[in-house]
Amino acid sequence: MINSVTRFSFPTTISFGPGAIQQLPDNLCEVNIHKPLVVTDANLKTTDVYGTATAVLERSATPYAVFADVRPNPPVEDVERAVDAYRANDCDGVIGLGGGSSLDAAKVVRVLVANEGPLTRYDIQVGGNAQIQGPLPPMIAIPTTAGTGSEVGRCSVITDPSREKKFLVCHPTMMPSMAILDPELTVGLPPLLTAATGMDAFVHCLESLTAPIFHPMCDAIAEKGIELVVQYLERAVKHPGDIEARGYMMLAATMGAVAFQKDLGAAHSLSHALSTVCGLQHGLANAICMVPVMKFNRQAAASHYARVARCFGIHTCDMPDLDAADEAIAAVANLNRRIGIPGSLAEVGIMEEQFPELAAKAFADPCHQTNPRPCSKEDLLMLYREAHKQRL
Numbered sequence: 001m002i003n004s005v006t007r008f009s010f011p012t013t014i015s016f017g018p019g020a021i022q023q024l025p026d027n028l029c030e031v032n033i034h035k036p037l038v039v040t041d042a043n044l045k046t047t048d049v050y051g052t053a054t055a056v057l058e059r060s061a062t063p064y065a066v067f068a069d070v071r072p073n074p075p076v077e078d079v080e081r082a083v084d085a086y087r088a089n090d091c092d093g094v095i096g097l098g099g100g101s102s103l104d105a106a107k108v109v110r111v112l113v114a115n116e117g118p119l120t121r122y123d124i125q126v127g128g129n130a131q132i133q134g135p136l137p138p139m140i141a142i143p144t145t146a147g148t149g150s151e152v153g154r155c156s157v158i159t160d161p162s163r164e165k166k167f168l169v170c171h172p173t174m175m176p177s178m179a180i181l182d183p184e185l186t187v188g189l190p191p192l193l194t195a196a197t198g199m200d201a202f203v204h205c206l207e208s209l210t211a212p213i214f215h216p217m218c219d220a221i222a223e224k225g226i227e228l229v230v231q232y233l234e235r236a237v238k239h240p241g242d243i244e245a246r247g248y249m250m251l252a253a254t255m256g257a258v259a260f261q262k263d264l265g266a267a268h269s270l271s272h273a274l275s276t277v278c279g280l281q282h283g284l285a286n287a288i289c290m291v292p293v294m295k296f297n298r299q300a301a302a303s304h305y306a307r308v309a310r311c312f313g314i315h316t317c318d319m320p321d322l323d324a325a326d327e328a329i330a331a332v333a334n335l336n337r338r339i340g341i342p343g344s345l346a347e348v349g350i351m352e353e354q355f356p357e358l359a360a361k362a363f364a365d366p367c368h369q370t371n372p373r374p375c376s377k378e379d380l381l382m383l384y385r386e387a388h389k390q391r392l
């Protein structure tokens with residue numbers, strides 16, 4: 001029903017295609033960056049991807065500084081150290097190079113360059129978004145995975161070790177000025193990471209599709225993103241050098257992140273806690289938890305899940321929505337199996353003793369508030385149990 005005023009925007013400029021990284025110097029001029037701080041992680045710094053990016057900068061005699069110490073699930077301290085490096089090197093913009101952690105850290109470096117710290121002030125759960133003043137320094141995002149879609153998002157997920165929680169910093173000005181999607185940068189991703197990050201993109205599309213918020217443009221983008229994952233993720237996992245599959249997966253990831261400006265659902269609350277408490281990779285946690293969450297949502301989200309079934313190529317014409325929803329749930333479990341996602345939380349070493357702590361953290365996470373079926377703490381506990389014992 002159309003009964004409220006909402007706001008839509010899809011503003012990020014995207015340079016997409018194999019070899020797009022070669023245009024980085026022109027792109028920097030376009031967004032008015034003359035000396036970027038490259039924000040990345042220590043592992044990526046040892047790879048050809050980093051070598052390619054810095055070679056492009058050096059060939060064009062672009063001065064730059066590097067902060068390569070972003071850790072997974074980046075803690076506040078990493079962002080603060082990157083801000084110190086930005087100031088010490090007189091940078092005037094940021095390049096985020098890497099997976100979601102590096103891009104998320106790079107996005108909030110700009111918040112702290114233009115606004116007073118500490119970063120925890122800007123936690124969206126305490127109304128911090130209203131404190132952020134723009135403009136922020138310009139940024140180019142160069143993802144090297146196809147999953148988080150952070151390159152087109154307005155939020156960063158940061159870890160606060162003192163509160164043992166992840167928090168969101170969000171503001172429209174945090175969106176990168178430009179994103180460079182070069183599928184050649186993702187061909188070195190190992191199969192399990194390709195699968196896990198790809199399923200993160202899938203879960204973004206799926207959970208945003210079912211979030212009870214009126215946004216038909218996001219819904220259309222979410223559906224297309226699901227279709228692309230169905231068509232290309234298995235290919236990207238099994239044929240790492242398949243540039244077409246890699247390219248479409250990068251697009252699916254951006255679509256997921258554009259779509260989830262609507263918000264997400266319970267799988268993300270479960271997985272945020274699993275990353276904070278157990279260090280489980282975010283996409284892997286989402287992939288394992290999505291099937292029990294779909295079973296939990298089956299009735300409430302039946303018509304949406306019927307659309308998901310159609311994205312998998314299942315003919316649902318004469319099928320009641322609940323039956324189509326069951327088909328969708330089976331198709332997601334089957335996709336997980338085909339791309340090598342571990343079958344349960346038990347298989348990735350999560351122990352039942354951790355569930356009470358996990359459920360408390362998941363309940364404190366805001367994502368489940370837009371799950372199509374409301375979740376109590378007990379429901380989240382039950383979902384952990386289901387994800388622990390399931391056999392995909």
Ligand SMILES: [Fe+2]
Pocket residue numbers: 148200204268282286
């Ligand atoms: Fe995610």
